[in-house]
Amino acid sequence: MKGVCWWSVCAGVLLLSGCTGDRLSGTIVFQSNRDGNFEIYTMSADGSNQKRLTNSPSSDFSPRWSPDGSQIAFASDRDGNWEIYTIKRDGSDLRRLTDGQGTNTAPSWSADGRRVLFISTRDVIYGEVYSMKPDGSNVERLTRNESVKDTPVMSADGKKIYLTLNDREKMSIGAYSCADGTMRRVSPEGSNSMNPHLRPDGSYLLYVSNQGGAFDLFSLPVGGGAAERITSDRAIESSGCWTSDPRRILVAKNYCIYLLSLDTHSETLLSGKGDSAPDWSSHDIH
Numbered sequence: 001m002k003g004v005c006w007w008s009v010c011a012g013v014l015l016l017s018g019c020t021g022d023r024l025s026g027t028i029v030f031q032s033n034r035d036g037n038f039e040i041y042t043m044s045a046d047g048s049n050q051k052r053l054t055n056s057p058s059s060d061f062s063p064r065w066s067p068d069g070s071q072i073a074f075a076s077d078r079d080g081n082w083e084i085y086t087i088k089r090d091g092s093d094l095r096r097l098t099d100g101q102g103t104n105t106a107p108s109w110s111a112d113g114r115r116v117l118f119i120s121t122r123d124v125i126y127g128e129v130y131s132m133k134p135d136g137s138n139v140e141r142l143t144r145n146e147s148v149k150d151t152p153v154m155s156a157d158g159k160k161i162y163l164t165l166n167d168r169e170k171m172s173i174g175a176y177s178c179a180d181g182t183m184r185r186v187s188p189e190g191s192n193s194m195n196p197h198l199r200p201d202g203s204y205l206l207y208v209s210n211q212g213g214a215f216d217l218f219s220l221p222v223g224g225g226a227a228e229r230i231t232s233d234r235a236i237e238s239s240g241c242w243t244s245d246p247r248r249i250l251v252a253k254n255y256c257i258y259l260l261s262l263d264t265h266s267e268t269l270l271s272g273k274g275d276s277a278p279d280w281s282s283h284d285i286h
Contacts (some may be wrong), residue, residue, distance in 0.1 A: 026244055026282045027089075029053075029063040029072050030257060034273040040074055042089070044284070045243070045259075047270035053091035060085075062277055064108050069283030071134070073097075073107035073116055084118050086134065089283075097136035103127070111156040117142075119149050129161060129176070143176055145183050151195050155202055155222075162186070162196040162205055173207050173220075186220065187211070188227065193218075195239040199246055206230075206240045206249065217251060230262065244282040252276045 024045040031038050035052070038059040043050040054060045058078040065072060071086045078085075079096065082103040086095050098104040102122030109116055115131040122130075129143040129152045143149065148166035155162070158178065165174040165185070171194045173187035187193035191211035198205055205220045209227075212218075217230040217240045231237055235253040242249050243259075251258045256272035 024243055024245060024248065024259075025284045026280055027069070027284060028250065028257070028270070028278050028280055029065055030252075030271070030275050030278040031061055031063060031074075032271075032273060032275040033255075034275070040072065040087070040091075041275070043271060047257075047268075050271065051091075053087060054094075062106055064279050065281040066109050066134070067111060067113040069281040073109065075105040075107060075118075084116065084136075086116075095136075097132060097134075098139075099136070106151050108151075108153050110154050110158060112158075115154075117152045117154060117161065119152065129163065142178065143183070144181065145176075147174070147183075149174075153196055153198050155198065157202070162198065164194040164196065173205070197239070197241050198222075199242045200244065201246070204242075204246075206242060208237050208239060217249075231260070238276055239278070241278050241280050243280045250278040250280060252278055 026045045027042055029042050032041050038061055039052055040054040040060045040063045041052050056078045060074050060076045063072050063074040073086050075082055076085055081100050082105050083096055083098045084104050084107045102120045104118055104120045106119045107116055116134055117131050119127045120130050121127045126148045128141055130139055130141050132139045150164040152161050152163040161176040163174050165172050171192040172185045173193045173196050174183050175186045176183050188211050191209050193207050193209035196205050196207045205222055207218055208215055209218050212229050215236045216232055217237050218227045219230055220227040237253045239252045240249050247262045249260050251260045255274050255276055257270045257275045257278050258267040259270055260267050
């Protein structure tokens with residue numbers, strides 16, 4: 001299943017935070033199976049005000065904020081096929097964007113909010129990256145590459161798309177050029193790497209990799225340079241996400257969501273009820 005994180009059991013331990021003195025303002029959207037199946041939830045930056053937004057007997061995955069914080073895109077099989085949907089930030093105004101062609105998953109937004117990226121098998125079984133307007137119109141196929149694809153994110157200037165590639169069961173981070181259609185691997189060879197996330201200023205790429213042995217978070221300078229290992233523990237990190245403060249990131253591991261200080265490498269447990277795939281909005285919407 002595209003966009004689904006690793007399963008483990010949450011330790012439920014609250015660690016000391018390195019974020020004293022300045023409070024983050026923002027809202028986190030995430031997926032959780034706390035009520036029996038995956039639904040979409042939001043919470044404040046400190047883990048309070050948790051609210052369930054979707055309610056379906058099917059599964060809702062991979063929520064992603066629009067840049068202005070007004071909408072959330074996600075994937076769901078509630079209509080019998082995996083499709084892309086949007087809801088408003090309060091859970092109202094559910095809209096289906098895709099039309100039943102192939103399997104449609106892993107939505108994300110362009111930086112200007114004018115396009116929604118997603119993965120679809122409508123033309124090929126291994127899936128390609130497509131984009132569409134936020135109302136589901138003007139669907140355009142972007143990639144033509146035989147690797148299986150997942151979790152696309154577009155650079156702020158719209159020139160590149162970073163994504164997970166799966167070639168013969170070996171996962172890597174690819175960089176697709178929208179100008180000439182070329183694809184190159186940016187993660188190290190000999191490891192499995194996945195789930196890229198761009199820092200808001202576009203200067204660093206956050207991703208999960210086992211290049212150090214276990215699956216940890218790494219940060220890679222987009223302009224070139226070596227990847228830096230951010231986490232090093234016995235948990236299995238599934239994804240990471242920058243907040244509006246570049247020194248603090250959200251980490252999903254063991255079906256828990258943590259706030260990590262890059263200065264002190266200390267963590268605060270925000271939510272641990274079967275939660276994963278967090279995405280950050282700087283808009284305080286509660």
